[in-house]
Amino acid sequence: MGDTELSTRMRGFGKYWGWVVFAVLVAGWLTFDFGPLVLVVLSGVSAFYFFFTVPVWCGAAGRDGACRHNSHGVLMGCQLRQHKWQKLKMIFWAARWARLRQEPFQNATTTLASLGGILAVTSGVASTLQPLFGEGW
Template sequence: MKGFGKYWGWIVFAVLIAGWLTFDFGPAALIVLSGVSAFYFFFNVPVWCGAEGRTSSCRNNSYGALMGCHLRQHKWQKLKMLFWSARWARLRQELFQNATTTLASVGGLLAITSGIAATLQPLFGGGW
């Protein structure tokens, strides 16, 4: 994608935040917006790879805070770290290594939290 098309998820995230602030959307819309926003931040936002290399972290472009760059070794390195508790410290370091990846990681975590809250709110008699 060229130009502004790479950043479509930020618009979805802004609509999600506006939906929470105004209570204009129902829980289903908030859940869908949260899922789309989390997908964008974890698998589609343009960031640096940051995978562990021989001398330092990789500086190639990648898509998503949990995905690697075009190199085969880096492609699933971060995603696999989710499943090994011994690697969680390294994953945390890679997800919060610079401003871009930190913003993407925080946005993804907020989107997941929003989805959980939108799911639980009707169950506990809130809002809608």
């Protein structure tokens, strides 16, 4: 295997680094080997990955249905500026929250990314509150 082929494979893997962080986060919760600060950091990094960098389809509403361009993150649109604004506006306007509940669950890829992000946020909140209300580490 040449250096060029290896770098090409590693570049392709680089898009999916957040899944490794998420697996370490899950392992940390299952084994209780990490403290709450490490779990909060891993949760934040995982949430950032799933919401803003994971490779998924855009899914913004267009004339011909949902956009099928590649996008970075569940909450970001594709290269079209209008699609980026359309998806970001859904977060801040209550009238568009119904659409926000549907778009992250359009297909298997976006559903997995959305669930990963939701679990990462939940993990961050739980690891912050656990030492305050639970037994602690």
